[in-house]
Amino acid sequence: xxxxxxxxxxxxxxxxxxxLQYRASMVIWLISTVLQPVVYLVVWSNVAESRGGxxxxxxxxxxxxxxxVLMIVDHLTFDWHMWEYDYRIREGLLSPLLLRPLHxxxxxxxxxxxxxxxxxxxxVPAAVALTFLFRPALDPPLWALLAALPAVLLAxxxxxxxxxxxxxxxxxTTRIDAINNIYFVTELFFSGRLAPLALLPAPLPxxxxxxxxxxxxxxxxxxxxxRLTPRETIMGLLAQLIWVGLSLVLLRLVWRAGVRRYAAFxx
Amino acid sequence: xxxxxxxxxxxRLGFLNELEYRINFFVQILQSALSxxxxxxxxAVVFNQTDTLGGWxxxxxxxxxGIYLLMGGIINMVINPSMQRxxxxxxxxxxxxVLTKPEDAQLLVSVRQIQLWKAVDIGLGLALIxxxxxxxxxxxxxxxxxxxxxxxxxxxxxxxxxxLLLATLSFWFVKxxxxxxxxxxxxxxGRWPVTIYPQWLQVTLTFIVPVAxxxxxxxxxxxxxLTWADLxxxxxxxxxxxxxxxxFWRVGLRAYSGASA
Numbered sequence: 001x002x003x004x005x006x007x008x009x010x011x012x013x014x015x016x017x018x019x020l021q022y023r024a025s026m027v028i029w030l031i032s033t034v035l036q037p038v039v040y041l042v043v044w045s046n047v048a049e050s051r052g053g054x055x056x057x058x059x060x061x062x063x064x065x066x067x068x069v070l071m072i073v074d075h076l077t078f079d080w081h082m083w084e085y086d087y088r089i090r091e092g093l094l095s096p097l098l099l100r101p102l103h104x105x106x107x108x109x110x111x112x113x114x115x116x117x118x119x120x121x122x123x124v125p126a127a128v129a130l131t132f133l134f135r136p137a138l139d140p141p142l143w144a145l146l147a148a149l150p151a152v153l154l155a156x157x158x159x160x161x162x163x164x165x166x167x168x169x170x171x172x173t174t175r176i177d178a179i180n181n182i183y184f185v186t187e188l189f190f191s192g193r194l195a196p197l198a199l200l201p202a203p204l205p206x207x208x209x210x211x212x213x214x215x216x217x218x219x220x221x222x223x224x225x226x227r228l229t230p231r232e233t234i235m236g237l238l239a240q241l242i243w244v245g246l247s248l249v250l251l252r253l254v255w256r257a258g259v260r261r262y263a264a265f266x267x
Numbered sequence: 268x269x270x271x272x273x274x275x276x277x278x279r280l281g282f283l284n285e286l287e288y289r290i291n292f293f294v295q296i297l298q299s300a301l302s303x304x305x306x307x308x309x310x311a312v313v314f315n316q317t318d319t320l321g322g323w324x325x326x327x328x329x330x331x332x333g334i335y336l337l338m339g340g341i342i343n344m345v346i347n348p349s350m351q352r353x354x355x356x357x358x359x360x361x362x363x364x365v366l367t368k369p370e371d372a373q374l375l376v377s378v379r380q381i382q383l384w385k386a387v388d389i390g391l392g393l394a395l396i397x398x399x400x401x402x403x404x405x406x407x408x409x410x411x412x413x414x415x416x417x418x419x420x421x422x423x424x425x426x427x428x429x430x431l432l433l434a435t436l437s438f439w440f441v442k443x444x445x446x447x448x449x450x451x452x453x454x455x456x457g458r459w460p461v462t463i464y465p466q467w468l469q470v471t472l473t474f475i476v477p478v479a480x481x482x483x484x485x486x487x488x489x490x491x492x493l494t495w496a497d498l499x500x501x502x503x504x505x506x507x508x509x510x511x512x513x514x515f516w517r518v519g520l521r522a523y524s525g526a527s528a
Contacts, residue, residue: 032452
């Protein structure tokens with residue numbers, strides 16, 4: 001246990017040092033992280049206004065709160081390694097990583113956390129600015145805020161593991177962009193990114209509970225919005241745990257098969 | 268005339284190149300279908316809750332989405348790949364091969380790389396525009412058609428000049444690709460009419476990143492909401508940016524020192 005902390009400490013230092021080199025890229029990426037929720041915030045505020053102030057139980061200020069919280073949770077949970085894996089495998093960059101006495105996923109986890117902590121320096125001001133611009137209404141009960149803590153961590157785990165599993169497709173195909181796009185389009189509709197899930201037409205909200213995407217993003221947001229009962233919260237946390245377990249199993253299987261294939265490529 | 272001939276040559280080259288990778292065509296169809304799904308799905312979800320968004324009817328927004336796909340297709344087919352290649356050439360010093368050709372370097376650089384299959388998006392965009400017009404049911408008057416065509420032309424010119432301005436920066440800065448990432452994510456905001464955004468965002472999307480001119484203004488032209496004064500503004504912006512990017516390009520070219528210098 002102590003060893004793993006030491007290892008993470010070292011990986012973390014490396015990641016931070018590397019990422020400090022790309023400060024400009026960080027700001028640029030954040031613009032896209034901020035813009036998408038702002039667009040949907042504006043669209044839905046317009047919808048609420050056109051219906052006399054509220055749509056589907058959300059007022060203009062509720063929508064503002066929803067999408068600002070969504071932006072923060074999105075930032076805390078996202079992972080980008082699926083865009084890198086294709087490159088890693090094609091260029092053989094995976095080989096040195098495989099030689100390390102440590103599963104490559106650990107370096108990626110450290111990378112992910114380091115990036116998020118660093119970019120919070122830009123994210124927090126962005127959230128404050130949006131708060132002043134859109135005046136969100138947010139008044140969650142204390143227990144929901146406390147429950148949001150594990151919910152966000154689990155959401156990050158679900159999202160990281162599922163997207164890492166999808167990234168493994170790069171072992172089999174070079175068309176990874178197409179696969180990523182399918183993943184992201186599905187995610188857009190079922191994660192609450194496009195609209196609060198309650199506003200989607202009939203079977204979609206139900207389908208969303210069966211897929212991992214809600215548990216990877218919308219669930220903590222709904223929790224912070226104070227829209228879930230304690231019972232729904234516990235069920236949600238359980239669903240998150242189940243998805244963490246499922247994707248871990250999937251990841252192990254796909255990783256093993258993939259690495260075997262990769263070795264065959266290099267030989 | 269020479270310009271058109273060069274354009275044609277590169278189109279043919281791009282066509283022949285892409286024919287080697289026919290699978291890409293099907294991948295592109297999948298990608299286009301997905302972006303169509305995102306656009307139409309978004310509209311469906313929104314209009315499930317309301318009848319009008321910021322004064323736009325569903326069918327009018329359908330036309331806007333068509334223009335969004337059309338313009339995006341043009342960007343992704345010619346402008347983006349050519350400029351990416353240009354920036355890479357500057358970084359590697361291989362731009363020499365372009366500069367030694369006896370034609371205008373800006374023209375060569377702008378049309379050199381064509382991703383033919385992206386034309387699927389252009390076709391899709393056109394189809395959506397036609398469907399939207401049929402559903403709106405009103406006949407498009409010749410004036411309206413003219414306004415639309417002019418606005419679209421200006422939008423294209425503005426987007427192209429903007430892209431060239433940014434790409435030209437690569438003569439001084441090694442990595443400017445990231446700035447183009449900003450444009451791409453900002454272009455997504457064009458899927459909705461910029462008039463619904465708050466003032467500060469509208470200004471950003473009009474003057475800092477010209478999404479408004481690329482999508483919203485032509486759409487307004489098509490559905491008969493554009494006045495001649497608005498069009499005049501777009502034309503002025505188009506001409507100004509074309510001249511500006513040309514001048515900037517020439518300044519940048521002087522800063523280029525080649526691979527071995």
